[in-house]
Amino acid sequence: MLVLSSADVDALVAEISPDELAQLMAVVFRRVSENSGVDMPHRLSVRTKSHNTLFMPSHVDTYGTAIKIVSVPTSGGSDGLPATTLVMDETSGGVKAVVNARNLTAIRTAAGSLLATQLALGPNASPRILVVFGAGAQIAAHITLLLRYYSGSLRRCIIYNRSLNARAEKLVESLRRNFTSVTFLCRQTPENTDGVGDDANSLQSDLGSSDIICAATPSTKALFPSSFVRPRTHLNLVGSYTPQMMEVETSLIHRAGLLMVDSRSACMLEAGELVAAGVRPEDVREVGELVGTDSEMPPRDSSGDRITIFKSVGLGVQDVVIAKLVVDLAKTKGVGYNLNSYDDRNPTVVQS
Missing domain, CATH: 3.40.50.720 (NAD(P)-binding Rossmann-like Domain)
Known part of the structure; x- marks a missing residue:
């Protein structure tokens, strides 16, 4: 399982051009409008002491499945939006990557806004x-x-x-x-x-x-x-x-x-x-x-x-495609921490 920290994500995103990010949003928005190859259940919300925690699962054909968990501060909550995206392995059904999505959420939202700005301004x-x-x-x-x-x-x-x-x-x-x-x-x-x-x-x-x-x-x-x-x-x-x-x-x-x-x-x-x-x-x-x-x-x-x-109110499918882009880039560049023993299929039996 690959783990990408906030610093890892920031460094990877800096290498992606704004136009590439906007065009990635173009692909996923078009699929949403055509209702083609996307599965986007409505997000669930759980109220905690200081946050509303949102769970946003989504699937996009050829990009995969992911769930983002983001906490929105309420009274007494800290600044910012703590968020994590779990990227699923389509074959095993396990989690193949854990991505810090605090800034990635902002980037995918901004990429959608950039696309809309391009369309509006020409x-x-x-x-x-x-x-x-x-x-x-x-x-x-x-x-x-x-x-x-x-x-x-x-x-x-x-x-x-x-x-x-x-x-x-x-x-x-x-x-x-x-x-x-x-x-x-x-x-x-x-x-x-x-x-x-x-x-x-x-x-x-x-x-x-x-x-x-x-x-x-x-x-x-x-x-x-x-x-x-x-x-x-x-x-x-x-x-x-x-x-x-x-x-x-x-x-x-x-x-x-x-x-x-x-x-x-x-x-x-x-x-x-x-x-x-x-x-x-x-x-x-x-x-x-x-x-x-x-x-x-x-x-x-x-x-x-x-x-x-x-x-824009934000769509879970945006998180799927941008997480895949970042995870693929991280694997190419050898960025992040690989936790090889997370899901050991042959655990050692501990004698009592």
Whole structure:
């Protein structure tokens, strides 16, 4: 059994191009939309003292079977999302790899957002300004993949967080080291954006000049007014995963000329923004339906107020394909720890 630590995973993922990750998501999203070769039971949730622990089993033909276990902090829980993916051996039925998925979860989610951004902006896009909400692993992965893919144009990244804490400062320091040609700013998300004030004015100015907006927060109220977002902006919303959570106003959802989702059925149940906006299944397009069909994309400037939105609640099949990619790469490069005696078929009998 192969065991991959967080450091192992980070080193392996760094060698995979953003476009390869996005195209991997294209394959799995298309299979989901076509209901071809995938088995994705709804995730189970178990409440512990300080977390909601989610169990997400999935199977994808030719990629295999895996189950991800991720703990989402509740009151008293620690920051971050501890996660592990168990990759199954299709022949023996045993576990062939244990993969630390704390950051891998963020990377597969960001890869899906990158794919949606590519579809929304088109192949010749040159976005200049990225605005994000949150400072955790999800946002770090989104920023990293978007900056790597749009390295020729993105030159400014503004990070909004509910507090200017050590985690936010550490994120900015790391990004500045890795992307020296990009200007990074970190601001506190205003509590009240309805009134007049420097914080609200800065937020309005930043959003009004942005090309891409990403949000990955557990917010239960909109992070900013819809009016702050200029036409033709693309948004990736990956934070909310229950009907009670929402990151944007209903009016912003209604402005979408193209409203993309990872899964129509999952988002109709779990995406708080869409539930609150009364979005119907026929109002959204699954990303898997749009892959390779640029001619069916609605014009981004079909209305003067239109924007594009991608809403993701996360799918277990994403974990299957990215875990396989990482495990295969680890075996090729000899990375990780092999536990050869984990499932000994000929155990030694211990005499009493």
